Amino acid sequence: MGAIKFLVVGVLVAGVAFKVAEKMLVIPPIPAIDPNPWWGPGQPQPEDTTIKPFKIKIPENDVEDLKTRLGLPLRLTPPLIGANFTYGMSQNTLEQIVTYWKTKYNWTEREKKLNQYPHFKTRIEGLDIHFLRASAKVTEKKGTKVVPLLLIHGWPGSFVEFYSILPLLTKPQDGSDVVFEVICPSIPGYGFSQSSAKQGLGLMETSQIFLKLMKRLGYDKFYLQGGDWGAIISNFMATMYPDNILGVHLNMVAVNTPGPNIKLILGAVLPAGIVVAEKDQDKLYPLGDKFSMIARETGYLHLQATKPDTVGAALNQSPVGLASYILEKFSTWTHQNNPHLPDGGLLQKDFPIPLDELLDNICVYWFTGSITSSMRYYAENFGRMSATFLMDRIPCEVPAGIAVFPQELLNQPKNFIAHKFHDIVTYTDQPAGGHFAAMERPQLLAADIHKFVSAVEKRR
Numbered sequence: 001m002g003a004i005k006f007l008v009v010g011v012l013v014a015g016v017a018f019k020v021a022e023k024m025l026v027i028p029p030i031p032a033i034d035p036n037p038w039w040g041p042g043q044p045q046p047e048d049t050t051i052k053p054f055k056i057k058i059p060e061n062d063v064e065d066l067k068t069r070l071g072l073p074l075r076l077t078p079p080l081i082g083a084n085f086t087y088g089m090s091q092n093t094l095e096q097i098v099t100y101w102k103t104k105y106n107w108t109e110r111e112k113k114l115n116q117y118p119h120f121k122t123r124i125e126g127l128d129i130h131f132l133r134a135s136a137k138v139t140e141k142k143g144t145k146v147v148p149l150l151l152i153h154g155w156p157g158s159f160v161e162f163y164s165i166l167p168l169l170t171k172p173q174d175g176s177d178v179v180f181e182v183i184c185p186s187i188p189g190y191g192f193s194q195s196s197a198k199q200g201l202g203l204m205e206t207s208q209i210f211l212k213l214m215k216r217l218g219y220d221k222f223y224l225q226g227g228d229w230g231a232i233i234s235n236f237m238a239t240m241y242p243d244n245i246l247g248v249h250l251n252m253v254a255v256n257t258p259g260p261n262i263k264l265i266l267g268a269v270l271p272a273g274i275v276v277a278e279k280d281q282d283k284l285y286p287l288g289d290k291f292s293m294i295a296r297e298t299g300y301l302h303l304q305a306t307k308p309d310t311v312g313a314a315l316n317q318s319p320v321g322l323a324s325y326i327l328e329k330f331s332t333w334t335h336q337n338n339p340h341l342p343d344g345g346l347l348q349k350d351f352p353i354p355l356d357e358l359l360d361n362i363c364v365y366w367f368t369g370s371i372t373s374s375m376r377y378y379a380e381n382f383g384r385m386s387a388t389f390l391m392d393r394i395p396c397e398v399p400a401g402i403a404v405f406p407q408e409l410l411n412q413p414k415n416f417i418a419h420k421f422h423d424i425v426t427y428t429d430q431p432a433g434g435h436f437a438a439m440e441r442p443q444l445l446a447a448d449i450h451k452f453v454s455a456v457e458k459r460r
């Protein structure tokens with residue numbers, strides 16, 4: 001009698017386990033979204049599809065207003081003795097940066113620099129979408145092919161991230177068969193792209209908008225590149241529109257599905273080389289250190305995914321507060337040891353991003369008043385975490401190139417990423433660099449993009 005009971009329970013448990021596993025492993029369909037939503041305020045109107053040239057020209061009043069605010073007496077709290085950046089942005093460093101911003105940083109000159117590429121706006125689904133275009137420098141070099149590339153920024157970045165890498169993409173490089181015609185859009189609600197008036201504009205909706213943008217520009221097939229949100233949007237676009245995407249190059253990717261997660265656990269208990277190669281151990285282990293690092297560094301994410309408008313009010317009111325919030329990310333995400341330096345690394349001679357460029361990016365957030373709408377993107381996407389998780393479970397057959405920068409917060413070995421990307425053409429461990437690869441290591445990132453696209457083009 002006892003044995004039969006045991007058997008029945010065993011069969012039931014096995015049955016349930018199988019059902020659960022089946023549910024996890026079945027490839028879900030791509031969720032359907034409204035093909036023609038209206039994100040703008042008011043009633044839908046006939047789409048105006050013209051592409052309008054746009055010049056960055058911040059009104060004098062706004063520039064004066066920033067000057068006035070930066071001139072107010074600072075109300076900063078001195079850091080704890082010896083804490084450096086481990087409690088967040090050190091107010092001593094912030095003070096030095098604000099002084100530079102007030103006295104040395106020259107917006108007139110920076111604006112001119114930002115306008116060195118032609119910018120445009122076009123209305124898609126009720127929103128004015130901003131983009132810049134960096135044209136391929138047509139060359140005599142025989143056999144060099146011009147290919148279109150959509151290059152997508154993240155948070156707390158903007159199109160400003162790409163000014164150092166653009167010349168390396170648009171001009172022929174040694175050992176490369178391609179040059180790029182680059183389109184850098186601003187995500188809706190970021191910088192000069194209008195923000196949605198309605199809830200629900202997340203990754204899938206952005207992917208649809210960017211596909212419409214490229215088609216409007218005459219590109220039915222193109223390459224994708226991105227880090228941060230740019231990487232996740234690229235991941236979504238390659239999965240949703242495989243017929244339009246020639247290849248997808250990512251400098252941040254973590255596949256969150258049962259396969260890689262089981263490998264992560266197995267790799268922690270099995271000797272190196274069985275599930276996780278010796279060279280990849282640092283990317284994942286020690287697991288405890290990685291988990292506590294992620295908990296420590298993602299408070300912003302929880303906040304932005306839940307109540308973005310609350311903190312947004314403070315950040316949009318004070319340029320000093322905005323700089324504090326954004327620069328802390330540039331400190332930690334470029335090098336994980338930076339919080340242990342008194343200036344968070346930001347003022348060191350060898351900090352990979354010039355202060356002027358850091359301030360250009362902050363000015364784009366400030367002058368467009370877009371910090372709140374940029375943070376809402378987390379609420380739209382993490383509120384619907386299931387869509388993000390689900391997209392990871394849909395395999396992508398589009399050729400993929402992965403550039404792994406050692407200071408990135410989260411890196412996975414190739415055999416983890418392969419659960420999602422079935423055709424990894426290049427996977428390159430880079431010698432240096434972190435989250436803002438295009439700004440920090442433009443040479444390395446550009447070389448990797450050229451290598452990947454040249455390899456894909458050879459197969460076509």
Ligand SMILES: *[C@@H]1O[C@H](CO)[C@@H](O)[C@H](O)[C@H]1NC(C)=O
Pocket residue numbers: 106107108109
């Ligand atoms: C900023 O640069 C512009 C253009 O080069 C120049 O005319 C202006 O005097 C500069 N402003 C300051 C405060 O240095």
Ligand SMILES: *[C@@H]1O[C@H](CO)[C@@H](O)[C@H](O)[C@H]1NC(C)=O
Pocket residue numbers: 082083084086339340341342
């Ligand atoms: C802060 O920086 C000082 C000077 O570089 C260093 O000696 C100290 O260990 C650092 N403290 C922390 C908590 O990182």
